[in-house]
Amino acid sequence: MTHSKLSIRPARQSDLAALISLYGDDDIGVTREATEPDAAYQSAFDAIQADPNQILVVGEQDSKIVATLLLSFLPGLSRHGAWRAQIEAMRVSGSLRGQGIGKSLLDWSVAKAGNRGCALVQLTSDRRRTDAHRFYERAGFEPTHFGYKLSLETP
Template sequence: MAKASLMNASPMKIRAARRDDLRALLALYADDGFGRTREAATSGADYERAFHAIAADANHLPIVGKVDVEIVATLLLSFLPGPSRSGAWRAQIEGKRVSAPLRGRGWGKQRRGWAITKARRRGCELVQLTSDRRRSAAHRFYEDVGFEATHHGFKTTLDIQ
């Protein structure tokens, strides 16, 4: 579907991601300056294995947002038990993407609402997400929809042999 026709398209519909959506998901992951370099280095077989593991685990809900027949958004909602907060469950949102030409149309808010509803139904006490510190526009969006920057995150990359 052409970008111009997407701008005037139907509302986004959210559904569970399927294996045959993988090509569209990879395009969304690589649809910005960060993803272009990070996502291009991994083979399709690696993504296939990861998607299979995610889809097989009831604590992970990969979703896509579709407009007409095109996948234009995605996220992964994971449910995590925790030893703190009296053993409270939390929901983790990862892999959040909206197609670049369609950002700012409210679809991020729609997916956030979907994720919050699912988290409440699963008995989660909080919803958390991470975002690269260089994504200032994304940070403004998350604050606008009710998230607070309460922690500093740390990561280390592991060499896989």
């Protein structure tokens, strides 16, 4: 099947439902995400849109949202005051994985990070996402650190 070229653009308010759908489009996300936008998603979206160090983008093919990621720019004192770009919540529609969409998003992110003067691009991935890990390593990312999280949500 041939698909049109991926178009990457900033997310808009009208994209919120499609973004939430992408976040829940796998075995892990389906257990964490709501099925439609609510006040919490709206508040987070508004905060991201208001922060110049956050870029929430969507990938479109044939006028349909098929991918997303959040690119954050983080200042730091280590590495001689280096800035980092952090990729979060990268998702590609389950039916379209393996077709180069994720690679296009990563390439876009790395280029954007370079243009902003970042010294490195980093990301985290749930340890259960083994296919994603292989994908990131093929794209040149290296598993250099352990990551830890502490949930502050009440059950």
